[in-house]
Amino acid sequence: MTVSRPSGRAHDQLRNITIERHYTRHAEGSVLIACGDTRVLCTASVEERLPPWLRGKGEGWVTAEYGMLPRATATRTQREATRGSQGGRTMEIQRLIGRSLRACVDRQALGERVITLDCDVLQADGGTRTAAITGAYVALVDAVNVLLKRENLRRNPIIGAVAAISVGVYQGMPVLDLDYAEDANCDTDMNVVMNDGGGLIEVQGTAEGHAFRRHEMDAMLDLAEKGIGELIRLQREALESN
Amino acid sequence: MTVSRPSGRAHDQLRNITIERHYTRHAEGSVLIACGDTRVLCTASVEERLPPWLRGKGEGWVTAEYGMLPRATATRTQREATRGSQGGRTMEIQRLIGRSLRACVDRQALGERVITLDCDVLQADGGTRTAAITGAYVALVDAVNVLLKRENLRRNPIIGAVAAISVGVYQGMPVLDLDYAEDANCDTDMNVVMNDGGGLIEVQGTAEGHAFRRHEMDAMLDLAEKGIGELIRLQREALESN
Amino acid sequence: MTVSRPSGRAHDQLRNITIERHYTRHAEGSVLIACGDTRVLCTASVEERLPPWLRGKGEGWVTAEYGMLPRATATRTQREATRGSQGGRTMEIQRLIGRSLRACVDRQALGERVITLDCDVLQADGGTRTAAITGAYVALVDAVNVLLKRENLRRNPIIGAVAAISVGVYQGMPVLDLDYAEDANCDTDMNVVMNDGGGLIEVQGTAEGHAFRRHEMDAMLDLAEKGIGELIRLQREALESN
């Protein structure tokens, strides 16, 4: 197949990814991740408190909240704070981010505290939720390192790396890392979350146009595996840099 | 593998499924679906109106809302109407139901009207969202048949059947149609929506315990395909009965 | 007077009433009551907690919540959970149900716990609030019996039976148990709640068309007394059946 992508990328090519740590100064972890034109600010905040339903169990919690600045998008979207509630899409995404990050944390080792991952989209061009997961992992590690440095933890609760990418079928061709132009016109859109052991953490595939077949699903999963491998390498490089 | 399921079912065995049409009398389609002890009332309501963002486009809309009666569950859950908003889980589920059902409708053939699928869980024992999709399809067909009988439609907008089932990895073994006892203790939980052509419409897999591997995913998809085949046969029988 | 009712019933004739216990399995009490085409699911949930304002007083609480499934009615009504709050009619009704059921409970004998009566209308054809009260009483007794069996109570807190019915003036004639066709066209609508000792617990009469006179009120109360007598007998039969 020789379908050309709007961006001119190869079918298995990620956009330019940059991961900037310590982007803001208050949070224990603060990462600006850029996937092409998508830019998400991910902060990890440590709080020495527990949600009521977890008290007395000797373990911690990792949760996420997601937001978009009103003009992160091509036309202005209403601010959820003025609307009075988070929309269904927001809730769905922040639940996904939270589950994904909890998958790489030993909550007993974390102890009785909460880490909240706030993922705020400054600029959107497709793939904001997978960028959020990939960036939030780096912020989470930075926050845990702060706790380790403060000697608040006996052992490191991070039990693996987690990253995420979208894949899809665009004009009949499986492609990696959809940007907005592809996302708005693809037949199938799938978000995949994996760990650094090659295990699957979340798979969410949706037929936008017509239903997809098992062989397409297989091709998409192969692409996701390749892309996530690269992302985990980029996370590691970012964490190893000063 | 010889793991025994709490219910004593074989690993590829559905629970007892019954589909009762015309369960209530006002809705154009009204179906009570029981999957073992899970019971969901699915009504399809036709309204001759359009959401604002769809006006003037010559097509219709299919949407879904999901609810649980407060004591559908083992302990009472707060009523969302008194809480003041729908929770994240509810929103996630009703968005899934809506997308799934839209996948079997030609919205231009439907014309400028809305069909709302209300899926209300009377009793929960795992798999409420997939039961809702499977039941809502039957209610939707009944509602469309009312419109056809009233000669409100030129051609049938239903372009295929849709059904859904959950699959999972329970104590290391891929199993079909998780009940609550399995769902609460499984490693992986996956909801699969397919059409009668064998195409995939939604795949939502979540690692509850540890990450799952590609071969497990394949085994789960095989089970789902088998189960959905049976469900589509049951839908057809229900629709063909008086 | 020889006005004919839309249903063909005599002026002092109830609709067919059925009371089905153990309709769902999780709640301590679960009753489906049908009054003609009106069907209400009433569950009684026991919770070992107290509202803050009752702590330390050595007594319990009985409360009620009321809801209608969106398509219980001839045209779809908006779900209160998406609307963001319960409407005035819902609040008025659930307050009435709660007060009525508290009138048959010795709250000190109940001990420091809450019983919540959830009354959800599956299908509406007039008289949903009175059906809810009549059904909720049976669910409440079942829940109390569960507590007695568990030896959580020293003595039975139920101090009497409670049932309710609507009466009205339809085309000049006092009639018993209005269905929707009558309710929408009557001059006066009155809901009456009584106990098995013939005492009045609530009387709520409203002039829909023109004001009503004392002799009409008397005639309506006579009809209500007769109807409630029959309902209390039906409650007793249901509770005595296996």
Added chain:
Amino acid sequence: MTVSRPSGRAHDQLRNITIERHYTRHAEGSVLIACGDTRVLCTASVEERLPPWLRGKGEGWVTAEYGMLPRATATRTQREATRGSQGGRTMEIQRLIGRSLRACVDRQALGERVITLDCDVLQADGGTRTAAITGAYVALVDAVNVLLKRENLRRNPIIGAVAAISVGVYQGMPVLDLDYAEDANCDTDMNVVMNDGGGLIEVQGTAEGHAFRRHEMDAMLDLAEKGIGELIRLQREALESN
């Protein structure tokens, strides 16, 4: 019976009632009614608009809203505007006021406009809802007179007077016009709304302690009839004064 009332009033004696018109200057009708220590400001506002569901029917609407200033009561109650919604008691009361006042208006004669009766309790000592109805009637007549003077109406839409009072059984004795000390300790509390033709518009009786009997109900209705007769006379005097 020789039970003494806390206030020393005879069993059939109203509290001091004053009706002050033109209490505030902006509203078309503005009345401060005092029933003993209960003081309610009732304003009638005319708006040349219609609720959506009434458009094109050639008739108007009369509606009511009820509120309590936070410190109208012995201890401060939370402001409903900060709480984020009106409570059940408020909704129940304002629905009652609205229905009662609509009973004295010919809505076709009113024409396509809305009159809103805002009843705000400045000081509460029992009987606020009945005081609100009695005062709102005077405000409504004043507002209609403004419309008549402006020649906005062809004929007077007021078809009768409406007033309301509470009655109850206090220490076994039927009494008229309960103040807070009696209301908090009575066995039965009943609110009665009547017109100047002696017709009943609303009857809402509640057994607070134990159930009430038909003869008690009759005695209460007799008292209410007497009290409402006096109130209607006081309304007339107020309206006839300058």
Added chain:
Amino acid sequence: MTVSRPSGRAHDQLRNITIERHYTRHAEGSVLIACGDTRVLCTASVEERLPPWLRGKGEGWVTAEYGMLPRATATRTQREATRGSQGGRTMEIQRLIGRSLRACVDRQALGERVITLDCDVLQADGGTRTAAITGAYVALVDAVNVLLKRENLRRNPIIGAVAAISVGVYQGMPVLDLDYAEDANCDTDMNVVMNDGGGLIEVQGTAEGHAFRRHEMDAMLDLAEKGIGELIRLQREALESN
């Protein structure tokens, strides 16, 4: 300059001010303040509780809430309780009132309790927020005197008097105490809060039409100082009267 004010007042002349104490009977302090046609009911409620964030600090809190009756204004405004939240203007005003009154209280001397100042506008004609501050001070002193009489306080926590007035530039002329006709047409509107030592507590100036110059600001502050001097004298007289 010889611009004439709509009311015929001199440029440095206050409207008629009356301060009526004990206006309602339940609140520890209850003051009706009238500034011309603006009438605000200010109650001070003492509660023996603390907001969570102040517990264990050995000091109290003074806070304010502001509301307008729906028909305090020329056209009816929607009730904030039905709207579901307080608007921005309300919040801004009640925050201003709270800050202003806290400036005259020694919160340690007050002890661990809350005084809430509810300022409800019965009739609006400009200057409601400054009237609220001026009246609330008197209500606060009355409430503190109740506490002193009950011997709940070791020493008087009131450390000074506080009053407020609006000033503006109307048709080029600095004027004192704007009424609505001036407020709606002025170039600059400034609210000034001062204490009885001549110190400034709040200054909030807004250019409505075009920007204002330093010399205009100075002239406005001079007028405010004069007006507040008179108000503090009127507060003192009211507090010294019976």
Added chain:
Amino acid sequence: MTVSRPSGRAHDQLRNITIERHYTRHAEGSVLIACGDTRVLCTASVEERLPPWLRGKGEGWVTAEYGMLPRATATRTQREATRGSQGGRTMEIQRLIGRSLRACVDRQALGERVITLDCDVLQADGGTRTAAITGAYVALVDAVNVLLKRENLRRNPIIGAVAAISVGVYQGMPVLDLDYAEDANCDTDMNVVMNDGGGLIEVQGTAEGHAFRRHEMDAMLDLAEKGIGELIRLQREALESN
């Protein structure tokens, strides 16, 4: 006076200010303003719609919304979108921003459209509201220039420049541009908005500790005038750069 500021700045010295245009790509104007460690993203969004109350008047509207990312602050603040409403502080600030920016726009020249200024604080260190105003002005000019380039406007609606700064009394000394360390400990805090003609648009001074005197107010206004002069020069330079 020789009080030393925590930052070591002179009493009349601004923090480092940078104004970065085109910070995000979708908005018509998008500016990141940094005042020391305070960083606010200001976007200007043009929408070809009008609020209902402005229809048919031939003029446009400029409005503002303000938000803080949850971890812009030293400890995490709850997201207003999950809380369900904007707090009082947020409302107060966004109303101030809106009023300030409207003061530099000829709304008839703007035509029937809305420009919304979204000011989102990425990092907070005092002075976020004044930074927001100063940055929003640049975003607004960029957005207007887009409209001029598209030939949507006949003439430029910008009638002047607007900038804002905070001043205060810190340890007895009037200082310019408070950072958080000063703001949290100052006696008086004043926000001043001025235009490039030296006119005052808003003055909001608050006594945090004890009341301030006229000569302190004069000194603060002098500092503000100096600081705003510099800010307007920096705005001009930013707008003139490529």
